[in-house]
Amino acid sequence: xxxxxxxxxxxxxxxxxxxxxxxxxxxxxxxxxxxxxxxxxxxxxxxxxxxxxxxxxxxxxxxxxxxxxxxxxxxxxxxxxxxxxxxxxxxxxxxxxxxxxxxxxxxxxxxxxxxxxxxxxxxxxxxxxxxxxxxxxxxxxxxxxxxxxxxxxxxxxxxxxxxxxx
Numbered sequence: 143x144x145x146x147x148x149x150x151x152x153x154x155x156x157x158x159x160x161x162x163x164x165x166x167x168x169x170x171x172x173x174x175x176x177x178x179x180x181x182x183x184x185x186x187x188x189x190x191x192x193x194x195x196x197x198x199x200x201x202x203x204x205x206x207x208x209x210x211x212x213x214x215x216x217x218x219x220x221x222x223x224x225x226x227x228x229x230x231x232x233x234x235x236x237x238x239x240x241x242x243x244x245x246x247x248x249x250x251x252x253x254x255x256x257x258x259x260x261x262x263x264x265x266x267x268x269x270x271x272x273x274x275x276x277x278x279x280x281x282x283x284x285x286x287x288x289x290x291x292x293x294x295x296x297x298x299x300x301x302x303x304x305x306x307x308x
Contacts, residue, residue: 204244207232223260
């Protein structure tokens with residue numbers, strides 16, 4: 143949802159770096175975050191490791207978007223539609239569309255608050271459920287190759303399976 147920002151190495155130098163929804167360093171794309179002068183980690187995974195100067199971890203909350211919404215609201219942050227939408231997407235996807243464990247009254251109340259800030263849930267869900275043609279092709283290849291010996295289902299895809307020009 144949206145476009146990923148291009149963050150250059152120079153932008154990290156001496157900066158405050160906030161790493162969100164990343165339990166351990168091996169899940170962080172690249173090493174540039176280490177160039178920051180100060181690192182804050184905000185996460186919800188219970189297998190989380192401490193790698194920042196401040197490690198704010200709440201494994202009872204099912205989504206980092208919910209943690210961020212809670213924090214920002216407690217600081218009287220002024221939400222606009224774009225920020226509210228990104229946080230709502232984060233909560234929605236991390237909770238499996240509000241189906242996973244840990245979804246509670248606070249999570250739902252914060253989701254409702256974000257909607258009140260302009261989230262257009264009809265457009266959002268259309269984007270979340272719309273798939274590209276390549277995604278369907280990959281799913282078809284996976285279904286075609288799956289096996290279930292011993293009641294365990296698995297499939298193997300090779301590099302050639304990812305060529306969608308076929």
